[in-house]
Every structure is written in C-alpha cells, then in structure tokens.
Amino acid sequence: MTAGKILSHKGSDVTTIRPDETLESAVRVLRDERIGAAVVLGDDGQPAGVFSERDLVRLVAEHGAAALSMPVSSAMTRGLITAEPGAHVDELMALMTDRRVRHIIISESGRMIGLVSIGDVVKRKIAEAEAEAETLKAYIETA
Numbered sequence: 001m002t003a004g005k006i007l008s009h010k011g012s013d014v015t016t017i018r019p020d021e022t023l024e025s026a027v028r029v030l031r032d033e034r035i036g037a038a039v040v041l042g043d044d045g046q047p048a049g050v051f052s053e054r055d056l057v058r059l060v061a062e063h064g065a066a067a068l069s070m071p072v073s074s075a076m077t078r079g080l081i082t083a084e085p086g087a088h089v090d091e092l093m094a095l096m097t098d099r100r101v102r103h104i105i106i107s108e109s110g111r112m113i114g115l116v117s118i119g120d121v122v123k124r125k126i127a128e129a130e131a132e133a134e135t136l137k138a139y140i141e142t143a
Helices: 005-008 022-034 053-069 089-099 116-143
Strands: 037-040 047-052 103-107 111-117
Touching: 005 037, 005 103, 005 116, 022 037, 022 053, 037 111, 037 116, 047 103, 047 116, 089 103, 089 116, 111 116
Parallel strands: none
Antiparallel strands: 037 047, 103 111
C-alpha cells in the first residue's frame, strides 16, 4: 500500500490554517473538523508548517492561557516531513517513527496533494496483515 493509495481511499482534502491566525481560532478548527493537525499555509499558498495538538500543549505549558492569543506561527512545527505518493506504508511508518511525527505531507512535483496521519498508516498496516492472514489460512485449508 502506498501513500497515493491511502489518499485515494481517504480523500486528499487537507484542512489548512493561516500562520497569523490565533491559536484559539486554530484550536476551534481542529475541534470542528475533529482532527489532530492542520497544515499551515504561507502567503505563497505553500505549506509553511503543521499545527498539531502537541504544538498547542507545548505552548500552553510554557505561556499558560495567554498562548491562545498568540499566532499559529509561534507554535507550528516548521520542519516539514514530506513523502511522494509512491512511498510505501513501511516507509511512512519509518519516517514517522524516526522523525517523531504523526503527520506527513504527501507532495508530487513540489505540490501538496494530501496529508497522511499515523492513524491512516496503522489502518492500512492492519488491513495488509489481515489480508495476508486470510491468504495463508486459505492456502493451509487447501493443502
């Protein structure tokens, strides 16, 4: 299973926010969309970062409730982790584990085409394992 296949199943819609939005506004977006992260778009319309629940927790721990009036740019993760649509689920898992992130931007020809989360990857790995188990079971039953 590849990143492109995951996007074809789940869709390629990506929730985005602006770097000058307040954290309070961004948190409402996450709540309303029932998601854990949103891509932050720069003035050029390209991803400038990712804002996640973890980013919020870090800033609130440091600044208290005043953090909610700070801009998203003060909390977002700037080091973008990207992968191509042909990246295999195992590659995505390794990237997430090695870089300690839960979301990877999928891009093609330098353009964002979707976002894959750790939940998406785990779901696909479980489906692969179940399919393999069924195949082995069928093989054993016919042997």
